[in-house]
Amino acid sequence: xxxxxxxxxxxxxxxxxxxxxxxxxxxxxxxxxxxxxxxxxxxxxxxxxxxxxxxxxxxxxxxxxxxxxxxxxxxxxxxxxxxxxxxxxxxxxxxxxxxxxxxxxxxxxxxxxxxxxxxxxxxxxxxxxxxxxxxxxxxxxxxxxxxxxxxxxxxxxxxxxxxxxxxxxxxxxxxxxxxxxxxxxxxxxxxxxxxxxxxxxxxxxxxxxxxxxxxxxxxxxxxxxxxxxxxxxxxxxxxxxxxxxxxxxxxxxxxxxxxxxxxxxxxxxxxxxxxxxxxxxxxxxxxxxxxxxxxxxxxxxxxxxxxxxxxxxxxxxxxxxxxxxxxxxxxxxxxxxxxxxxxxxxxxxxxxxxxxxxxxxxxxxxxxxxxxxxxxxxxxxxxxxxxxxxxxxxxxxxxxxxxxxxxxxxxxxxxxxxxxxxxxxxxxxxxxxxxxxxxxxxxxxxxxxxxxxxxxxxxxxxxxxxxxxxxxxx
Amino acid sequence: xxxxxxxxxxxxxxxxxxxxxxxxxxxxxxxxxxxxxxxxxxxxxxxxxxxxxxxxxxxxxxxxxxxxxxxxxxxxxxxxxxxxxxxxxxxxxxxxxxxxxxxxxxxxxxxxxxxxxxxxxxxxxxxxxxxxxxxxxxxxxxxxxxxxxxxxxxxxxxxxxxxxxxxxxxxxxxxxxxxxxxxxxxxxxxxxxxxxxxxxxxxxxxxxxxxxxxxxxxxxxxxxxxxxxxxxxxxxxxxxxxxxxxxxxxxxxxxxxxxxxxxxxxxxxxxxxxxxxxxxxxxxxxxxxxxxxxxxxxxxxxxxxxxxxxxxxxxxxxxxxxxxxxxxxxxxxxxxxxxxxxxxxxxxxxxxxxxxxxxxxxxxxxxxxxxxxxxxxxxxxxxxxxxxxxxxxxxxxxxxxxxxxx
Numbered sequence: 119x120x121x122x123x124x125x126x127x128x129x130x131x132x133x134x135x136x137x138x139x140x141x142x143x144x145x146x147x148x149x150x151x152x153x154x155x156x157x158x159x160x161x162x163x164x165x166x167x168x169x170x171x172x173x174x175x176x177x178x179x180x181x182x183x184x185x186x187x188x189x190x191x192x193x194x195x196x197x198x199x200x201x202x203x204x205x206x207x208x209x210x211x212x213x214x215x216x217x218x219x220x221x222x223x224x225x226x227x228x229x230x231x232x233x234x235x236x237x238x239x240x241x242x243x244x245x246x247x248x249x250x251x252x253x254x255x256x257x258x259x260x261x262x263x264x265x266x267x268x269x270x271x272x273x274x275x276x277x278x279x280x281x282x283x284x285x286x287x288x289x290x291x292x293x294x295x296x297x298x299x300x301x302x303x304x305x306x307x308x309x310x311x312x313x314x315x316x317x318x319x320x321x322x323x324x325x326x327x328x329x330x331x332x333x334x335x336x337x338x339x340x341x342x343x344x345x346x347x348x349x350x351x352x353x354x355x356x357x358x359x360x361x362x363x364x365x366x367x368x369x370x371x372x373x374x375x376x377x378x379x380x381x382x383x384x385x386x387x388x389x390x391x392x393x394x395x396x397x398x399x400x401x402x403x404x405x406x407x408x409x410x411x412x413x414x415x416x417x418x419x420x421x422x423x424x425x426x427x428x429x430x431x432x433x434x435x436x437x438x439x440x441x442x443x444x445x446x447x448x449x450x451x452x453x454x455x456x457x458x459x460x461x462x463x464x465x466x467x468x469x470x471x472x473x474x475x476x477x478x479x480x481x482x483x484x485x486x487x488x489x490x491x492x493x494x495x496x497x498x499x500x501x502x503x504x505x506x507x508x509x510x511x512x513x514x515x516x517x518x519x520x521x522x523x524x525x526x527x528x529x530x531x532x533x534x535x536x537x538x539x540x541x542x543x544x545x546x547x548x549x550x551x552x553x554x555x556x557x558x559x560x561x562x563x564x565x566x567x568x569x570x571x572x573x574x575x576x577x578x579x580x581x582x583x584x585x586x587x588x589x590x591x592x
Numbered sequence: 593x594x595x596x597x598x599x600x601x602x603x604x605x606x607x608x609x610x611x612x613x614x615x616x617x618x619x620x621x622x623x624x625x626x627x628x629x630x631x632x633x634x635x636x637x638x639x640x641x642x643x644x645x646x647x648x649x650x651x652x653x654x655x656x657x658x659x660x661x662x663x664x665x666x667x668x669x670x671x672x673x674x675x676x677x678x679x680x681x682x683x684x685x686x687x688x689x690x691x692x693x694x695x696x697x698x699x700x701x702x703x704x705x706x707x708x709x710x711x712x713x714x715x716x717x718x719x720x721x722x723x724x725x726x727x728x729x730x731x732x733x734x735x736x737x738x739x740x741x742x743x744x745x746x747x748x749x750x751x752x753x754x755x756x757x758x759x760x761x762x763x764x765x766x767x768x769x770x771x772x773x774x775x776x777x778x779x780x781x782x783x784x785x786x787x788x789x790x791x792x793x794x795x796x797x798x799x800x801x802x803x804x805x806x807x808x809x810x811x812x813x814x815x816x817x818x819x820x821x822x823x824x825x826x827x828x829x830x831x832x833x834x835x836x837x838x839x840x841x842x843x844x845x846x847x848x849x850x851x852x853x854x855x856x857x858x859x860x861x862x863x864x865x866x867x868x869x870x871x872x873x874x875x876x877x878x879x880x881x882x883x884x885x886x887x888x889x890x891x892x893x894x895x896x897x898x899x900x901x902x903x904x905x906x907x908x909x910x911x912x913x914x915x916x917x918x919x920x921x922x923x924x925x926x927x928x929x930x931x932x933x934x935x936x937x938x939x940x941x942x943x944x945x946x947x948x949x950x951x952x953x954x955x956x957x958x959x960x961x962x963x964x965x966x967x968x969x970x971x972x973x974x975x976x977x978x979x980x981x982x983x984x985x986x987x988x989x990x991x992x993x994x995x996x997x998x
Binding site: 582 | 608609613614615618619643644647650652655798878
């Protein structure tokens with residue numbers, strides 16, 4: 119199943135056989151390129167970047183590495199090969215053949231799901247567009263560009279579905295995806311986490327570790343969809359998403375490692391002293407973790423949601439790894455615990471598992487984030503430093519769901535307005551922290567050199583050494 | 593003595609680098625990968641080393657191997673408990689390697705110039721020797737074969753890449769391996785083993801791959817110029833991608849590079865004698881970022897540039913990394929220059945390197961070059977107030993002088 123790169127839009131969906139669709143996408147392509155030029159990575163047009171490009175969707179083909187001039191990256195449409203005899207695997211239609219066309223009654227719901235997912239892809243490129251100017255190394259610069267081009271490709275994946283299956287409405291939505299702008303007060307991106315700023319590399323690594331992991335869980339839930347083209351699209355996107363999570367997890371891990379080295383070298387854990395040494399003290403990293411964790415937690419929506427229930431019952435969006443789960447796959451007589459605030463206490467109550475699907479996906483995500491955090495903790499542990507990172511309580515700093523009207527401490531205590539106002543600066547990044555982060559952001563572009571605040575990675579990309587010239591300046 | 597342990601390369605996942613993304617488990621066509629809440633692991637008995645998981649892994653953690661006794665691989669339970677990969681363990685040190693008689697004979701001839709086999713530099717890595725024998729050779733697959741010298745050059749030198757798959761064949765720069773050509777000679781006996789120096793560094797022709805490179809000249813005439821078709825060299829130069837080759841070795845405990853920071857290497861070679869020099873140079877190049885110091889000086893002779901193996905890549909190496917001095921003996925319109933002439937031209941540098949106790953000297957190529965190089969060293973010494981015989985004695989005593997000529 120190789121991909122034909124001689125076509126204007128590389129694809130493995132036999133685009134040439136559907137002239138109308140091909141023309142519609144070829145019409146959208148220049149608008150995408152314009153958007154990339156305007157909102158893609160700043161000052162990147164003359165760079166040759168050692169990128170991974172898919173040449174086929176088989177295991178040995180989708181991770182092909184070579185130098186690519188950034189604007190010439192071939193964004194294309196790649197779907198995981200169809201699975202013969204695939205069925206709708208959950209909900210009311212369980213056991214029916216998976217849909218190859220959009221069922222009329224779910225048309226607008228599916229369109230909304232696809233648009234919401236699609237909107238996050240260009241949003242993150244916009245959020246990260248200035249970061250290339252302050253990269254801590256060529257290795258990291260290459261990594262952020264890889265993340266960016268693949269977010270661009272994920273946009274293509276969603277736009278293909280809109281064009282191919284949703285007619286004129288779909289085409290209009292595809293255009294609107296290029297018109298909204300992250301953080302724009304008049305025409306913002308749909309989800310609030312995607313309108314936050316990503317002003318520095320600590321934020322970028324946290325974003326790829328935590329928020330791209332939300333992407334992983336959303337895509338995994340959509341990969342279970344009874345609408346087969348959506349499932350196949352998301353399955354291929356998931357293979358690419360893993361790299362983004364790696365960039366985040368290893369990025370933070372390298373920052374922690376560097377800080378631990380300096381703590382041991384200078385026998386200090388005093389944040390001010392560590393800042394004077396030009397590294398990021400561990401409590402500041404914890405604050406950024408608290409912030410990104412809580413803001414991303416909101417992306418899963420309300421704990422109890424009738425929308426989530428109908429997405430499931432209608433076979434549009436499953437649970438994480440639905441087909442691997444035991445049980446009835448209809449959820450009409452099962453319960454799931456959710457939290458709520460009663461007086462000064464947080465209590466857990468069982469609700470119908472169908473309405474709690476947002477919460478369940480959030481819990482799966484929390485477990486995954488937590489596993490990553492415990493891997494970070496191996497770094498101070500190995501260095502003999504007692505500090506450990508910890509995820510805040512699910513109710514901490516929330517803007518959506520059962521905790522919206524309450525102030526919850528990272529340990530899970532319900533706080534008064536006064537106590538929160540008094541204490542929240544210890545838990546979330548404040549202007550002083552952000553200013554310190556800005557002060558660290560220089561630009562390192564000599565092969566093999568790394569900024570002072572981050573350790574050299576354990577391995578290079580695709581077996582290349584860490585001093586490889588990952589980006590060539592034209 | 594117990595039967596020697598059969599070493600294999602066990603495919604493992606580095607738990608310190610892995611992000612538990614499940615890509616490998618999803619990709620593996622043999623379902624050889626599984627996980628618990630802590631680690632992703634590879635089932636030794638199931639993995640066929642098809643490499644389908646390697647490039648999809650976003651972290652490189654999947655590209656990890658350890659040499660193990662085939663009868664005692666790391667179980668998945670053991671792997672589940674790891675926070676990091678275990679140290680590499682070697683074969684039982686008490687085992688006496690089995691060296692074929694002809695290998696001993698060839699080694700004696702090759703090292704005659706340094707007075708027979710000698711000790712390696714004090715900081716050399718420990719070499720494995722004779723892991724695979726005539727009775728039990730290793731099988732490697734050919735993954736590359738291309739001609740290094742120009743099509744119109746008088747000699748055909750090939751660059752051969754051999755992949756050992758799951759077989760552990762640990763080899764250091766300066767070591768050699770033996771190839772057993774298939775078939776029998778005119779007396780109905782199996783062909784003799786031929787030795788070839790490895791041209792790639794210890795971590796593979798491609799870093800992290802279980803492969804080695806060889807530099808092999810197609811022999812069409814003997815030393816006197818009489819037409820003779822070399823059995824093994826022609827076999828090797830004709831190998832095609834995918835062909836299987838029977839290998840014995842590795843061999844060599846002396847012609848090994850120093851590893852301590854600040855150590856310098858002087859390399860003097862002709863023709864395919866460049867193979868170990870390429871291996872050492874590449875080892876150093878891959879470690880540039882570590883800034884370990886030490887100089888590399890290369891004195892390389894060939895008839896014409898088109899016959900000099902690796903001429904292109906060599907010319908691309910930065911001057912501050914390696915001081916390359918070439919001598920060509922058959923360039924029309926130019927006087928004949930041999931390596932000894934270039935050594936004389938660089939007398940200052942050569943004298944300083946002879947004096948530097950952190951500099952190690954390696955000579956590899958045709959026997960004929962030895963006398964000329966000796967004379968040049970003697971001359972350089974005289975001009976700098978040293979006595980070559982005394983210097984040479986000191987060099988040998990401190991394992992700083994290594995010769996392999998044939």
